[in-house]
Amino acid sequence: MPYQDFREWVELLRSAGELREIKAEVDWNKEMATISRNVTGKEGPALLFSNVKGYKDGDFRKVFSGGMAARRRVAMALGLTKDGTYKEIVRTMKERLLKPIKPVVVATGPVKENIVKGKDIDLYKIPVPFLHTLDGGRYIDTACAIVTCDPDTGDINLGTYRGMIADKNHIAKLLATTAHWGNHFAKYRDLGKPMPVAVCYGIDPTLLMCSATPVQHPPGTSEYDFAGGLRGAAVEVVKCETLDLLVPARAEIVVEGWISTDPKDYMMEGPFGEYPGTYGGMASPKPTIEVKCLTYRNNPIYTSNSEGSSPGRWCESPYYVVPMDCALIWNAMESAGVPNVLDVWGNPVTSGPNNVRVKIKKIYRGHAKQAACAIWGTTLAAYTSKNVIVVDDDIDIHNDEDVEWAFSYRTNAEMHDIQFFHICIGSMLDPSIPLDERNTLKYGQGKASRVLIDATVNWELEPEEQYGGKRFPPLCTIPDPEDQALVERRWKEYGID
Numbered sequence: 001m002p003y004q005d006f007r008e009w010v011e012l013l014r015s016a017g018e019l020r021e022i023k024a025e026v027d028w029n030k031e032m033a034t035i036s037r038n039v040t041g042k043e044g045p046a047l048l049f050s051n052v053k054g055y056k057d058g059d060f061r062k063v064f065s066g067g068m069a070a071r072r073r074v075a076m077a078l079g080l081t082k083d084g085t086y087k088e089i090v091r092t093m094k095e096r097l098l099k100p101i102k103p104v105v106v107a108t109g110p111v112k113e114n115i116v117k118g119k120d121i122d123l124y125k126i127p128v129p130f131l132h133t134l135d136g137g138r139y140i141d142t143a144c145a146i147v148t149c150d151p152d153t154g155d156i157n158l159g160t161y162r163g164m165i166a167d168k169n170h171i172a173k174l175l176a177t178t179a180h181w182g183n184h185f186a187k188y189r190d191l192g193k194p195m196p197v198a199v200c201y202g203i204d205p206t207l208l209m210c211s212a213t214p215v216q217h218p219p220g221t222s223e224y225d226f227a228g229g230l231r232g233a234a235v236e237v238v239k240c241e242t243l244d245l246l247v248p249a250r251a252e253i254v255v256e257g258w259i260s261t262d263p264k265d266y267m268m269e270g271p272f273g274e275y276p277g278t279y280g281g282m283a284s285p286k287p288t289i290e291v292k293c294l295t296y297r298n299n300p301i302y303t304s305n306s307e308g309s310s311p312g313r314w315c316e317s318p319y320y321v322v323p324m325d326c327a328l329i330w331n332a333m334e335s336a337g338v339p340n341v342l343d344v345w346g347n348p349v350t351s352g353p354n355n356v357r358v359k360i361k362k363i364y365r366g367h368a369k370q371a372a373c374a375i376w377g378t379t380l381a382a383y384t385s386k387n388v389i390v391v392d393d394d395i396d397i398h399n400d401e402d403v404e405w406a407f408s409y410r411t412n413a414e415m416h417d418i419q420f421f422h423i424c425i426g427s428m429l430d431p432s433i434p435l436d437e438r439n440t441l442k443y444g445q446g447k448a449s450r451v452l453i454d455a456t457v458n459w460e461l462e463p464e465e466q467y468g469g470k471r472f473p474p475l476c477t478i479p480d481p482e483d484q485a486l487v488e489r490r491w492k493e494y495g496i497d
Helices: 006-015 031-042 071-077 086-097 180-191 203-213 224-230 317-335 367-376 401-409 481-494
Strands: 019-022 045-051 062-065 112-119 139-141 144-149 156-159 163-167 168-173 194-200 236-239 246-248 253-259 267-269 284-286 287-295 302-305 343-345 355-360 389-392 419-424 446-455
Touching: 006 045, 006 071, 006 302, 031 045, 031 062, 045 317, 071 086, 071 203, 071 317, 086 224, 086 317, 086 343, 139 168, 144 180, 144 203, 144 246, 156 180, 156 203, 156 224, 163 267, 168 253, 168 267, 180 194, 194 246, 203 224, 203 317, 302 343, 317 343, 317 355, 317 367, 355 367, 367 389, 367 419, 367 446, 389 401, 401 446
Parallel strands: 019 045, 062 302, 355 389, 389 446
Antiparallel strands: 045 062, 112 287, 139 163, 144 156, 144 194, 163 168, 168 287, 194 253, 236 246, 253 287, 267 284, 343 355, 419 446
């Protein structure tokens, strides 16, 4: 990789003309987020705010956003050329995720350059932006990795889960039990003990890719292993000051603390402008991190993401989350034994992706249904794959025309090409689901009805003898090779420009 950590990644973007440092004074109260929203919607450069109103003095002065808010920068984060396509990016992620590299524990690292504990902790000293007009507060956890461990096995998990500053030393969190850290939380709750938590800001972009997506890691592994696979080198980790947790040694900032499992200790959180582009998560008491320690580099850079995407108005996460999700979905299908999966894709605007396209070389009846059920049988389905469309190997799933054509002429609802699966786990932030049905305190997660669109040629169609015994007529839009060659030879004679 051409960078070793987040800070080197920032400088790589600067040298490549992919970073703009904003030296004019900018207000953290919505102005910063509005600038980011305008730039990201045009696939503009990453932004480094170095003159935040009210933060000219003190240790925390800089805010970074949009590091991977463009396809070309996602490619760069993987060490590919800037013109790498999403097709190339997904396949690269898929292959590298199958080659994890264990993290390396080091004695210390730059993140230990400054250590603050106890009464000196004040989260408001960090220039956390107010992102959306109706947000419940300043959301500090939008582009970070939250580290927890299983109390039974000691296995580590990293995830990206929203968090709002509740007061100077508390972060209120949205917590779903279907998430990996939610499994950990449930175990600590059964034990009647608080859960140790570390929040890491300013991390290697490959680590953010793994943290922000539902990586399925077997026992004894964590997102550190898979980030190592993506970057082709081990992630250096160091032990926390007050917790028995490992955090990136080169992170910019790390918050250490505990989440009480007793509801009386919960604090108000929400709503928040969420990934569907709408406000989600009602204001209510939620699990809260009590911060006990803060470590950070000299001149630390805090990272933020103005979450939420709608048509023409993207944020950063879809650019890297969607290809990562597609790579994970692809590997999940193959792990479940689904053969001949050739490609996976979904439109990034859905940030999930919610509408997943799967390309297969079909070899038996029911192949498409097997592919969809393999996806829905994993926790990937908590936030992705609400609708799955499966196509044959002659369809380019990165081409909307191809997919629309297959949907139009290879599906017949009467022949069960469109099927519904009800009362499945789903996103508690999906605005199409009634509020009570996505109450995490009541149900642990949201609810979804899922749809399979089998746009492959139905093998129950009768073969047509006049077309060589094929179940689907040949295309009439492709001229015979001889006729095409003739026309190309004579093209200038026709006088058609």
